[in-house]
Amino acid sequence: MAEAITSREQDYSQWYNDLILKGGLADYSAVRGCMVIKPYGFALWENMRDQLDRMFKETGHVNAYFPLFIPKSFLSREAAHVEGFAKECAVVTHYRLKNDPNGGGVVVDPEAKLEEELIVRPTSETIIWNTYKDWIQSYRDLPILVNQWANVVRWEMRTRLFLRTAEFLWQEGHTAHATADEAVIETRKMLDVYAQFAEEWMAVPVIKGVKTANERFAGAVDTYCIEALMQDGKALQAGTSHFLGQNFAKAFDVKFSDKENKLEYVWATSWGVSTRLIGGLVMAHSDDQGLILPPKIAPLQVVIVPIFKNDVEKGMIDNKVAEIIQNLKDLGIRVKYDDQDNVRPGWKFAEYELKGVPVRMAIGPRDLSNNVVEIARRDTKQKQSVTMDGIAFYVQALLDEIQLNIFEKARRYRDEHITRVNTWDEFVETLQNKGGFVSAHWDGTAETEEEIKTKTKATIRCIPLDNEPEEGTCILTGKPSTQRVLFALAY
């Protein structure tokens, strides 16, 4: 059992690392804080990316690409923005290497210093709004609904595979609008797209909400988010959508003529999700045997394992499997036939459980003579013999059922871990012993939020959008409050 993974109970962090590494999603690299996304992990990301891309296009967006490098001066145009990112920017200062005169390989050529240093983008608002200035003159040029798929760099001190790496892949949507209303509608629309994607495709239930001033994106007027809950009771911000007001339009002087020929600043949004979603996906569903991937985005949906004693049996199984594979592929199901003969069936079973393949089919001589296959589902580990007649349709329905079951299980867990508390003692006790979201009254001040964070490490994850107004008193200060907010320990 060289592949054994650490149990969640024993060490949750190590369990997570084991799943990523041994499940074949990613590896560490020679570069601090940067990871290698391996083919299996990248296939997962491609499935997520492709679906999100379809959803962006369905909502009227188009893709474009902006430079990796941003002139240093751009970043400082918007005061809050630079404040938010300054501490984690990688800076390009030179453009040439030369041979070390002392024979130590290559060194930076001091003659080749850049006139203006370039920042490796931590996000692209500045370069994009500098560009939009040239694209926008009148209300007829609006809205601009652009997305880009890109990598960004944030020089993190402490990194975790997928959850927080120095370089990561994401998409960033950047839209420009004639009115504040339209921009707010766009912000909310994309939040809905993210929520729908998380729940229907990743099977991760999320809470839609708005961030407090403390947690807001640097440069935004309002930051909306989807928050997910991991199995260790910690929350994970899975996506954000920002109403940027006119902050960037003013910083980059982007104005348009309205219908009355008056010059107005443009209204903006930006929104993004990243490879961090993969970390959330892993922690939301998986178990001590390995990954559990939702069928809709799993790189492989079905693996077929033959069981045979000799070439004759193998040949008979091959023939039957070829037929089944064709039927599955006709339904658009992603299937792999693992007929390696150097590992035995039991090894393969364990391997594909580790990799989270939703459905496994085993076919041996006994099955052939009985016209059945053994079907095992990853989410519940149930095994049963199923007739081969119409097997592809059976599998198709089973994949749907697994997708739903994974989501329902995660939703039950999430719902059981939203605790309403009314006193400070209950609040602390719940955070310590139960975890999850804690719904409590807060007096609305940044100072109180900060003090709660210092005392408990819990932050306000969001003010849920579907909040009911409710009179109450702040759990810390006892001051009046009009609604509950969700606190949690977070990634």
Added chain:
RNA sequence: CGGGAGGUAGUUCAGCCCGGUAGAAUACCUGGUUUGGGACCAGGGGGUCGCAGGUUCGAAUCCUGUCCUCCCGACCA
């Protein structure tokens, strides 16, 4: 960026304290027997001991520096 731990075969690790030409298990290759939950027998290949200096007749082992990883903390998505 601070505190702690670690880096030796593809992988997991022993060897280091007390310096003397590098080991186990597993994986891999060959042959055979096997195959319904991580097979067995026999033979075989594989490591500049993270990297760079230093001490020494001699360094995986001692010293210095450096890189990467994990855990905890501060910071952040």
